[in-house]
Amino acid sequence: MLTQYGFILILSIFAFALPTAAVMMGWFLGPRRPDAVKTATYESGVETIGDTWVQFRAQYYLIGLIFLIFDVEVIFLFPIALAYKHLSLFSVVSTITFVVILLLGLLLEWRKGALEWS
Amino acid sequence: MDIIQQLFPLPPIPTLQQAVFIPLALFTAVCALLVVLSPNLFHNALALVGTLFGVAGIYALLEAEFLAISQILVYVWSISTLITFAIMLSRGMMFGATSKTNKQAGTAIDGIVVIGFIGWCNFVSARSKLDVSIAVA
Amino acid sequence: MEIWSSGLTHLLTGLGLPETAAVIIALAIGAFVLANVGPVLALVLILLLRKVISRMQDRIGPNRVGPFGLLQTVADALKLLSKEDIRPANADAVAYFLAPILSVFGVILSLGVMAVAPGWIGVDLNVGVLFLTALGSIGIMSALMAGWSSNNKYALLAGFRVVAQLLSYEIPMVLAMFVPVLLVGSMRLGALSAAQSLTIFGFNTGLGWFGFLMPGAFLIYFISALAEGEQTPFDLLEAESELIAGFHIEYSGMKFAMFFLAQFLNSFFLGAIAVMLFLGGYQGPFVDQIPLLGFVYFVIKAFGVYLLTIWIKGTFPRIRVDQMMAFAWKVLVPLVLALILWQMIALKLPGATLDPVTGDVLQYGFLNYIAVFAGNLVVLGVVSNVLMNHFKREKMRTKRAFEPKSLIGVMQPSSGD
Structure with a gap:
């Protein structure tokens, strides 16, 4: 088991080193002549006005919250799938109830307009 | 040693x-x-x-x-x-x-002094017990 | 994992190395080879995309560098290497540097759990399917970092849009991956591929693909994978032809190349996951006799799915952001949840072979499979109906927009134009 994660660790070291090496090589091979115009914020040749922060819609936060609910649901569902062949009728019925409650929750979100992106 | x-x-x-x-x-x-x-x-x-x-x-x-x-x-x-x-x-x-920081440096220093003192007392008493046990051994 | 590493370990211990060191070196060699597969593969993928798309658009495509233009992407990579690496004056140095590296990091790591042939798998993790899903979070973080650190309004906006899109389509994608996992009862990608064999009269035809048994889940997975890989018709954050580039607008040179590489590899690997879960993985005729054939099958299938995404890229129009969100949350998620519910019931229908002592299921029966298939057909029908209606509407709208006014009288302004 630990050997498996050891492999993942070693692979992640290489996966990190490879793009780093590529970017570094770009540093050495490419020219470096920054000037004020070149390093200005790119906005199709127009001077940027004000800060980068603009008014964002709260919809993004709502999507994040709904995602959180379903993400946790996924975490609960996968172990059930692994044990599904051994489950008794009672546990199957409780699992189905769990999914149905989530489906009802999605319907509620839908009715309340949380899924509208306008 | x-x-x-x-x-x-x-x-x-x-x-x-x-x-x-x-x-x-x-x-x-x-x-x-x-x-x-x-x-x-x-x-x-x-x-x-x-x-x-x-x-x-x-x-x-x-x-x-x-x-x-x-x-x-x-x-x-x-x-x-x-x-x-x-x-x-x-x-x-x-x-x-x-x-x-939240301009509470004075309180923080007081707290550090008190907790440090208690910790030092504990450390000293623990070491004296350890000395005794080493001596017994 | 044992299959490929044990031989190497034996060789190294034979040279007089201690056991632990031999194992580590064997693993490191394997990891190095795997990590290098990614960039090389990306060169092939980019060339393939350019060639196929240009054929679709009645062009020839790159044909100057090397025979048939085969070395075009290599030349492009070298060109990008020699480009200046511009860092905007107001950019945040650390996050700006880390973002492109992390994007490649997450993608290459997913190579570690790909089952490419019988026994040929980096590691067959117990949580393989979830591992692949979890790697997506690195992509999200890199998009956020790139968008924020560039200190550009458009980059930041695009970064948050990417996150919203990825979050929305992650749920139907994971739940669609859940459907075959529920049938097999394992998250190991090796086991999932192995379960798709079909033995007829003692001969493994290797055609028991879950794509045949669960076409509905496959379609939902494929659509979500298109959105996750930011492919057409879900590439509205990218929109090469209209917007500039999305969250990596400020990147240049090799850093831009990293984002480019990560995106191509990501869409290819999402296709490869579809192959492992739904299209039989390495399964095919005679794969039990010649394991190397499994690798050939896998590569052919994965490139087939990739060509399908190119085809979609070449033909489909882009959709609007509200349509995209509505499609994920109002069509795909309820449908895939309903599909899971139905499959849970279907797998407990009578007809399965049970263990006489514990009552565990040993083998699902004919009735179970038929019920699963029927539920999937319904889902397939509903999803394709929604898609057909959408594109029919779009076609009507474009037609109306291009017709001269005198022919249709006064144009009615339709909402959302």
Whole structure:
């Protein structure tokens, strides 16, 4: 088991080193002549006005919250799938109830307009 | 000399598992410190993600692989994006530095002195007991 | 994992290395080879995209560098290497540097769990399917970091849009991956591929693909994978022809190349996951006799799915952001949840072979499979109906927009134009 994660660790070291090496090589091979115009914020040749922060819609936060609910649901569902062949009728019925409650929750979100992106 | 070695034994040569654990724990701890100490709010969020990854790595090291994966799925996927969205929605916090202190340095020093004193007392009494036990042995 | 590493370990211990060191070196060699597969593969993928798309658009495509233009992407990579690496004055140095690297990091890591042939798999993790999903979080973080650190309004906006899109389509994608996992009862990608064999008269035809048994789940997975890989018709954050580039607008040189590489590899690997879960993985005729054939099958299938995404890229129009969100949350998620519910019931229908002592299921019966298939057909029908209606409407709208006014009288302004 630990050997498996050891492999993942070693692979992640290489996966990190490879793009780093590529970017570094770009540093050495490419020219470096920054000037004020070149390093200005790119906005199709127009001077940027004000800060980068603009008014964002709260919809993004709502999507994040709904995602959180379903993400946790996924975490609960996968172990059930692994044990599904051994489950008794009672546990199957409780699992189905769990999914149905989530489906009802999605319907509620839908009715309340949380899924509208306008 | 004996007593010093008993009090501060040399670290043993780490096993492979420890050799992985120590950098991982250091990474987690440094990221956790950055969460608190970095003046930039977005850097704090990124360091938090780093901490969560480090903790997931420690779970994997403890052979709790499902826990590690759930940690990444729930915390890195959703909680950290929620945090970033929350930062984004609050104007003026996303860019620029925020102050890390809250003008309570005097209270903090008082607290450190009191807790330090209690800790020192404990340490002294513990050492005296240890001396006794060494002498008995 | 044992299959490929044990031989190497034996060789190294034979040279007189201690056991632990031999294992580590064997693993490191394997990891190095795997990590290098990614960039090389990306060169092939980019060339393939350019060639096929240009054929679709009645062009020839790159044909100057090397025979048939085969070395074009290599030349492009070298060109990008020699480009200046511009860092905007207001950019945040650390996050700006880390973002492109992390994007490649997450993608290459997913190579570690790909089951490419019988026994040929980096590691067959117990949580393989969830591992692949969890890697997506690195992509999200890199998009956020790139968008924020560039200190550009458009980059930041695009970064948050990417996150919203990825979050929305992650749920139907994972739940669609859940459907075959529920049938097999394992998250190991090796086991999932192995379960798709079909033995007839003692001969493994290797055609028991879950794509045949669960076409509905496959369609939902494929659509979500298109959105996750930011492919047409879901590439509205990218929109090469209209917007500039999305969250990596400020990147240049090798850093831009990293984002480019990560995106191509990501869409290819999402296709490869579809192959492992739904299209039989390495399964095919005679794969039991010649394991190398499994690798050939896998590569052919994965490139087939990739060509399908190119085809879609070449033909489909882009959709609007509200349509995209509505499609994920109002069509795909309820449908895939309903499908899971139905499959949970279907797998407990009578007809399965049970263990006489514990009552565990040993082998699902004919009735179970038929019920699963029927539920999937319904889902397939509903999803394709929604898609057909959408594109029919779009076609009407474009037609109306291009017709001269005198022919249709007064144009009615329709909402959302």
